[in-house]
Amino acid sequence: xxxxxxxxxxxxxxxxxxxxxxxxxxxxxxxxxxxxxxxxxxxxxxxxxxxxxxxxxxxxxxxxxxxxxxxxxxxxxxxxxxxxxxxxxxxxxxxxxxxxxxxxxxxxxxxxxxxxxxxxxxxxxxxxxxxxxxxxxxxxxxxxxxxxxxxxxxxxxxxxxxxxxxxxxxxxxxxxxxxxxxxxxxxxxxxxxxxxxxxxxxxxxxxxxxxxxxxxxxxxxxxxxxxxxxxxxxxxxxxxxxxxxxxxxxxxxxxxxxxxxxxxxxxxxxxxxxxxxxxxxxxxxxxxxxxxxxxxxxxxxxxxxxxxxxxxxxxxxxxxxxxxxxxxxxxxxxxxxxxxxxxxxxxxxxxxxxxxxxxxxxxxxxxxxxxxxxxxxxxxxxxxxxxxxxxxxxxxxxxxxxxxxx
Amino acid sequence: xxxxxxxxxxxxxxxxxxxxxxxxxxxxxxxxxxxxxxxxxxxxxxxxxxxxxxxxxxxxxxxxxxxxxxxxxxxxxxxxxxxxxxxxxxxxxxxxxxxxxxxxxxxxxxxxxxxxxxxxxxxxxxxxxxxxxxxxxxxxxxxxxxxxxxxxxxxxxxxxxxxxxxxxxxxxxxxxxxxxxxxxxxxxxxxxxxxxxxxxxxxxxxxxxxxxxxxxxxxxxxxxxxxxxxxxxxxxxxxxxxxxxxxxxxxxxxxxxxxxxxxxxxxxxxxxxxxxxxxxxxxxxxxxxxxxxxxxxxxxxxxxxxxxxxxxxxxxxxxxxxxxxxxxxxxxxxxxxxxxxxxxxxxxxxxxxxxxxxxxxxxxxxxxxxxxxxxxxxxxxxxxxxxxxxxxxxxxxxxxxxxxxx
Numbered sequence: 001x002x003x004x005x006x007x008x009x010x011x012x013x014x015x016x017x018x019x020x021x022x023x024x025x026x027x028x029x030x031x032x033x034x035x036x037x038x039x040x041x042x043x044x045x046x047x048x049x050x051x052x053x054x055x056x057x058x059x060x061x062x063x064x065x066x067x068x069x070x071x072x073x074x075x076x077x078x079x080x081x082x083x084x085x086x087x088x089x090x091x092x093x094x095x096x097x098x099x100x101x102x103x104x105x106x107x108x109x110x111x112x113x114x115x116x117x118x119x120x121x122x123x124x125x126x127x128x129x130x131x132x133x134x135x136x137x138x139x140x141x142x143x144x145x146x147x148x149x150x151x152x153x154x155x156x157x158x159x160x161x162x163x164x165x166x167x168x169x170x171x172x173x174x175x176x177x178x179x180x181x182x183x184x185x186x187x188x189x190x191x192x193x194x195x196x197x198x199x200x201x202x203x204x205x206x207x208x209x210x211x212x213x214x215x216x217x218x219x220x221x222x223x224x225x226x227x228x229x230x231x232x233x234x235x236x237x238x239x240x241x242x243x244x245x246x247x248x249x250x251x252x253x254x255x256x257x258x259x260x261x262x263x264x265x266x267x268x269x270x271x272x273x274x275x276x277x278x279x280x281x282x283x284x285x286x287x288x289x290x291x292x293x294x295x296x297x298x299x300x301x302x303x304x305x306x307x308x309x310x311x312x313x314x315x316x317x318x319x320x321x322x323x324x325x326x327x328x329x330x331x332x333x334x335x336x337x338x339x340x341x342x343x344x345x346x347x348x349x350x351x352x353x354x355x356x357x358x359x360x361x362x363x364x365x366x367x368x369x370x371x372x373x374x375x376x377x378x379x380x381x382x383x384x385x386x387x388x389x390x391x392x393x394x395x396x397x398x399x400x401x402x403x404x405x406x
Numbered sequence: 407x408x409x410x411x412x413x414x415x416x417x418x419x420x421x422x423x424x425x426x427x428x429x430x431x432x433x434x435x436x437x438x439x440x441x442x443x444x445x446x447x448x449x450x451x452x453x454x455x456x457x458x459x460x461x462x463x464x465x466x467x468x469x470x471x472x473x474x475x476x477x478x479x480x481x482x483x484x485x486x487x488x489x490x491x492x493x494x495x496x497x498x499x500x501x502x503x504x505x506x507x508x509x510x511x512x513x514x515x516x517x518x519x520x521x522x523x524x525x526x527x528x529x530x531x532x533x534x535x536x537x538x539x540x541x542x543x544x545x546x547x548x549x550x551x552x553x554x555x556x557x558x559x560x561x562x563x564x565x566x567x568x569x570x571x572x573x574x575x576x577x578x579x580x581x582x583x584x585x586x587x588x589x590x591x592x593x594x595x596x597x598x599x600x601x602x603x604x605x606x607x608x609x610x611x612x613x614x615x616x617x618x619x620x621x622x623x624x625x626x627x628x629x630x631x632x633x634x635x636x637x638x639x640x641x642x643x644x645x646x647x648x649x650x651x652x653x654x655x656x657x658x659x660x661x662x663x664x665x666x667x668x669x670x671x672x673x674x675x676x677x678x679x680x681x682x683x684x685x686x687x688x689x690x691x692x693x694x695x696x697x698x699x700x701x702x703x704x705x706x707x708x709x710x711x712x713x714x715x716x717x718x719x720x721x722x723x724x725x726x727x728x729x730x731x732x733x734x735x736x737x738x739x740x741x742x743x744x745x746x747x748x749x750x751x752x753x754x755x756x757x758x759x760x761x762x763x764x765x766x767x768x769x770x771x772x773x774x775x776x777x778x779x780x781x782x783x784x785x786x787x788x789x790x791x792x793x794x795x796x797x798x799x800x801x802x803x804x805x806x807x808x809x810x811x812x
Contacts, residue, residue: 178484
């Protein structure tokens with residue numbers, strides 16, 4: 001029997017370990033897999049042959065259930081992009097050599113756009129070189145929710161639940177003083193505003209919080225922003241604003257760009273931080289009321305105590321489906337969610353075409369953003385609501401959540 | 407029967423509503439109180455006669471149980487300091503006039519140092535003017551844990567539990583990449599490092615996270631800090647650092663002070679933010695590795711999904727004890743916690759002397775901080791551990807925590 005190898009890549013999320021758990025479940029339960037190995041630190045771990053035997057370390061259902069609700073990425077991660085196999089085939093040859101050496105017939109890679117690019121290149125390489133003994137499959141992951149060909153992405157629902165809850169808490173906190181105040185909350189999202197839009201789920205409580213929402217899909221205008229805030233302050237004392245970290249002006253520059261570090265990661269993404277602080281300064285200068293900014297930062301993607309049950313269940317299923325499909329002989333696809341209906345919420349797990357997913361970013365459709373560009377429409381809320389439903393019971397030990405530590 | 411009035415002041419916390427609930431419980435259950443009123447926005451609400459009838463809006467145990475686990479301050483808050491009654495008696499006369507007009511015999515005020523100053527001044531004024539028909543009592547509240555004459559403060563335990571958990575999550579998140587990285591987490595605390603020290607509770611998991619802890623009680627030296635980080639990076643790839651927002655250099659200036667806004671609130675406190683960002687820049691410049699900063703910000707004091715059961719129970723008891731004591735004729739005291747033993751954890755609720763509490767900040771004792779000033783000692787961990795024990799079951803509705811909204 002061939003062995004199965006799983007690895008993960010890109011930024012951590014609260015659900016990526018659930019997807020890995022699904023892969024392990026499927027590998028063990030299929031009865032058609034020798035060992036389930038995990039490569040540490042993504043494709044780098046494959047190249048370095050840095051493997052761990054997962055059917056041994058996760059041999060009981062109890063351990064796997066704990067792994068499934070442990071945030072971040074138990075197997076570690078990397079930001080390593082494979083080159084063009086036409087120009088530099090060595091890396092690909094090396095991967096195939098290592099997989100064959102370890103008798104690996106199935107390789108499942110979990111991640112976002114960049115990771116799906118890796119899976120896509122590898123599967124094309126296999127096809128073009130008639131490598132038939134290794135099946136390569138992708139399983140989606142990204143809190144950014146920006147993968148194409150899937151209704152939504154594992155990790156997004158839990159991040160959205162955290163963000164929605166954080167906005168209700170921030171509202172509780174900000175509403176206590178009866179003096180005019182503006183609180184600007186910066187939410188993750190370079191090019192897609194899904195996470196920022198999730199702030200509107202706080203309105204489930206009945207209050208319109210946040211009152212203003214700016215997604216990175218629409219051009220941001222500082223003057224209009226100040227007008228919006230002034231208008232809002234005429235109606236209410238305490239204004240809460242959600243803004244994507246990646247909001248840009250009409251000419252395509254990040255808002256307050258000159259105040260940012262401008263460092264880039266290996267994929268050419270700019271490290272962003274600071275639009276909240278920048279707008280805080282702007283409100284202070286132009287309006288002069290009490291103002292503060294909050295950056296949700298990495299807490300929004302690693303909050304293991306605020307898991308969406310829907311998200312965790314689907315994430316585990318998506319991992320299992322990718323593995324089962326590989327074991328059944330499929331290759332070069334990504335497991336994905338197809339939504340059948342919003343209410344009652346129904347989905348099915350399908351296989352999607354990697355060529356349409358790699359390096360493509362799915363943004364919030366313009367028709368789900370209001371014309372003024374300072375709020376979202378109800379259609380978007382209808383899309384979001386089912387994704388945060390259900391809670392996961394978290395075990396605590398000595399006062400803090402219990403985790404799976406590899 | 408006389409009426410009872412309760413109000414709250416100062417920054418919100420996750421447990422202040424539990425204390426208010428305790429006051430309402432006691433007022434209703436005593437059978438010796440007419441109505442339980444709440445003043446909106448603290449002492450300002452008293453001066454404006456802005457009252458709500460709490461035995462009506464919180465008439466069932468269900469509503470009170472929900473109020474007790476709703477974060478922030480349901481009655482609103484204010485930052486309003488009473489003047490010196492010797493110089494300006496008008497404000498005091500007005501308060502007494504309003505209390506008498508509404509037939510209020512018991513006034514319970516919940517808050518931190520500044521609020522206890524208000525209670526103290528008011529009780530001294532009553533004593534000096536032979537006002538015997540109004541009993542004034544304080545109930546402690548502050549996530550900062552810096553009130554004297556009480557073992558610890560309501561709200562601190564829940565904030566500490568949030569901080570400890572956040573550090574375990576940040577560790578999960580930061581440990582996924584195998585490249586050297588430094589993550590600096592800025593924790594609330596102007597002059598007392600209790601909340602920053604609570605980061606060490608993350609070690610309950612078994613990993614030494616954070617590896618470095620800097621409290622505002624010890625002078626901070628930038629060169630020694632960079633040395634510490636370099637040393638830590640020799641041993642491990644991913645370094646997590648906890649730092650109090652209020653760390654100061656040996657000459658008493660806030661670290662990176664010139665980069666801060668320097669705005670002051672009405673009590674003369676400087677609005678602090680940015681030591682994390684400042685140190686991020688410093689590490690980038692002097693060490694040059696991957697570095698980021700995280701500001702826990704207001705999430706650490708308003709996280710209603712991360713409540714310490716111990717904290718919420720004690721907070722409610724402290725409110726009830728303050729109210730019961732007033733009803734029994736006591737005045738000019740604050741309810742407080744006296745610790746009997748650490749393990750098993752045992753406490754009793756007592757009354758403390760306000761004169762020793764008003765405007766005094768209890769800091770972390772120097773003997774609980776290590777000599778190098780970059781970590782805490784085990785004695786402090788022993789003190790902290792019991793305060794985060796136990797979880798509170800939070801009801802959810804449509805995917806987000808259900809709250810009491812007045």
